[in-house]
Amino acid sequence: MATIRFTGLASGLDTEKMVKEMMKARKEPMNRLLREKQTLEWKRDSYREMNSLLLELRTSVDSLRFSGNFNKKQASSENDNIASVNVVGTPKLSSYAVEVKQLAQAEMPAAVALTIDPSLKNNTKAEIGSAFTLTVNGQAIQVEAKDSIESVVSKINAKTSASNVQATLVDGQLHLTSASGKVGSLTNQEFSITTTGDSSRLGIAADSTVTSTTGSVGQKSKVVINGIEHEGTTNKITFDGVEFTLKQKNVGSAINVSNKVDEDAVFNTIKDFVNKYNDIIAKINKEISEPRFRSYKPLLDEEKEALPDKTVDKMEEMAKSGLLLRESTLKSALDEMRRAFSTAISGTGVNAAFDTMTEIGIGGPPFGKNAYQENGKLYIDEKKLRSAIRNNGAEVTKLFTNFSDSTNPATKYKESGIAERLYSELSKAIDKVTGQAGSATSTAAYDESYLGKKLKETNDEIDRWEDRLKDIENRYYKQFATMEKLMAKSQSQSSWFAKMSGQ
Template identity: 70%
Template sequence: MPTIRFAGMASGLDTEAMVKEMMNARREPVNRLIRQKQSLEWKREAYREMNTLLLDLRTSVDSLRFSGNFNKKVAVSENDNVASTKVVGTPKMSSYAVEVRQLAKAEMPAAVSLTVDRTIKDSKLPIGGEDFTLTVNGKDISVSGETDSIDSIISKIRIETGGAVQASFVDGKLLLSSAKIADAQGNDMTIDQFSVSVTGDGSKLGLQDGASVNSSVRVPGQESVVIINGVEYKSSTNKVTFDGVEFTLKQENIGSPLMVNNEVDEDAIFKTISDFVNKYNEIIAKINEKISEPRYRTYHPLLDSEKEAMPDKTVEKWEETAKSGLLLRDATLTNGLNEMRRAMSTALSGSGVNAAFDTLAEIGITGPPNGKYAYQENGKLYIDETKLRSAIRNNGADVTKLFTNFSSSTDPATKYKESGIADRLYSELTKVINKVTNEAGSTTSTSTYDDSYLGKRIKETSDSIDVWEKRLKDIEDRYYKQFAKMETLMSKAQSQSSWFAQMLGQ
């Protein structure tokens, strides 16, 4: 419980104010520690923000390490009006001769439409009216107006006809249509036509007593037939999949086969590379900005008492300025960026490498154009779209090797030169991410302290603050005891003076 003090009763002094002033002077060492702790926490936060960016870039680079991402194909038909194509798997053939001999046609079932009484809105409620018998394809179905709903009538139709006739309730109409079932031998069969009649008052279904309605006649469907590279394929639809390519058949071309060629998907590969370059530029720009921020050393972290004396917007602006430059010229990040640039610019070497395509520059990815302010780009990459697309189209294997080449060498220097750019960059990113993690802890950590360098310093500073707070509490208590003793002596002196005054007065 807080201590209750009655100070200054004998001396008339504002003891509380005097002790507070003396303690303010005493608190300066602990205030320095509190500011130091806040600076360390801000620095850890800034490091973790940079690590989040680096992790994001590494995820983007990871997809470039594997040749599968460069082996994307697109199937090109010489006549999309006859058969269009789409790659849905991994084609092994380079081309196909396609002859469409027959298009698939959908079956048109035998069907009847009955107009349901307009008062029936809910298919789950009884239809009302008198009982009647509905006969569908020679099967009698008893309908009770008191208990049967549209849904139950639909169920009875399906059960009584053995599934040969199906029904549905759509837009106020009961639609009956033929459906495919299996015969006694297990073969598919569909009735070609059926009749619907009623005995009794079937007006709830739009039928009068004794009325009979014949369905339309079923129009059978047919399979599609296509010859691909001399082999016949059939399908119930106009889509046929062969060798990882989906063929959509649109028109017969009997006797005039068309060619379909599997080509490099230039657009997809270009997008994969350009997305990586854009991500790389975005992230190194943010890191360069962070390590170049000016440092304002006169702006220190604010104490709680200082924040209380300022407007909120002023506090926000102050702290924003105080955080600036915490990673100015940071060695870990600066060296990491340098190594990333080296990984991107070092020429690929090794067996099977085409010397004409062993650097990013040779496929159209370069640094900033030469000029007075080129140095200010800080490693930003530029894409020559025409040159890159040409390299993908005409030298796709060399482009793939440039990014994905694998080296089995045990010599670090040789392995570095023989590794694809994506693998090199991934490795360098991993190194700098680990260094930043050692400095500031994991980006996913939720604990106040950890085993990182900054985590340990924050804990040490926090422990020192606790020691100082206890020490200051002891000093404050000593001040109050000293003032209390002074008050006691003065009170005694005042009592003695009063006694002498009384004696002299007598």
């Protein structure tokens, strides 16, 4: 609760204004701390933003460390009318000879549809009202007068294993069909239903026989791929990571299916990474090269209130500028990434003709540009890169993904692929920046990072100064109150003497 003071009653002085002026000089040490705290917060946020960029780039480069992202294949069929193809895995073979011997065909069951009495259709639990014998494919079923259509269905299905026929109620009809896979076990691939007694409410005339439609037996697909026959229940067969969709027989006239590297997919993966790299290093280079305007300091709250919003924004922009000027960790990270790109890889199986990025069409500025002005930006010779992917895909893969198990750091670096080097260097930079200002995803005001601890110390010092200044302010007001008391007493005595003199 704010203290209410009545000042200047005896002296007529503006005590509030005088105390405020006296406190200005006293507050200066705390003001410096407040400005320092704001600068530290800005600096921490800038570091965390840079850390977020490094993390984003490391995530992008992570996909380039694994050969699977370079082994994307595209299959094509010599004749899509006979068999079309689609890569669903990681093919090991480059081509396949395909002969379709037989297409899969679904089984067509034998079936009968009986139109039951409307009263049973509307109430499946109603009694049939008459007893009779229902013989389904040679299996006798006793139907009682008290049976409902539902119980009749249950009785028929209880005999399915012997009759090979099953019953279902569908849209007011009683459907009897051969059980799945049982068409071939029926006589002439048909079955009959015979009734003895009044079965009219079931949709069959009394003492009559109904014969089902003729079913057909299904068949499996058969295809010979590279001399080996494969069977399937459908016309889709997967072999060596390739899905073959069989459409037409071509016995005695095999077609060729070929696998090749999906040039567009690999090219776009590399191009997307290069674009991401260029975008992020441009942002980091901008941050570490911004000019520092040391004469501009963070504004205090009372200073902001006295200025137009546009002026405040402009002054804060100038005060924030250059907080990471020539920051050593970020500058070192950029240098190490450039070294990772430019250093040739070596090791078992590495082709010397494809041991640097420039040999596959990725390098610095084209002729006529000044490299130092580009700050490590990469350019892609699309024609050269596509040619390398198409004709030397294995070498391109090694250039990015080569792994070294050497325990010697220098040897490991030389033998590691570009992506492995970049991932390692980015991880080191992220760890260092995290130690300086906290992780990229952190929202904590204070943490165990250098700036986190520094902010905590500064904030504690501000709290101590606030208490100290409150004590000083109270002392000033107390001194003025004492002065007012003495002046009031003096004025009272003077008034008494004046009265006495007048008498």
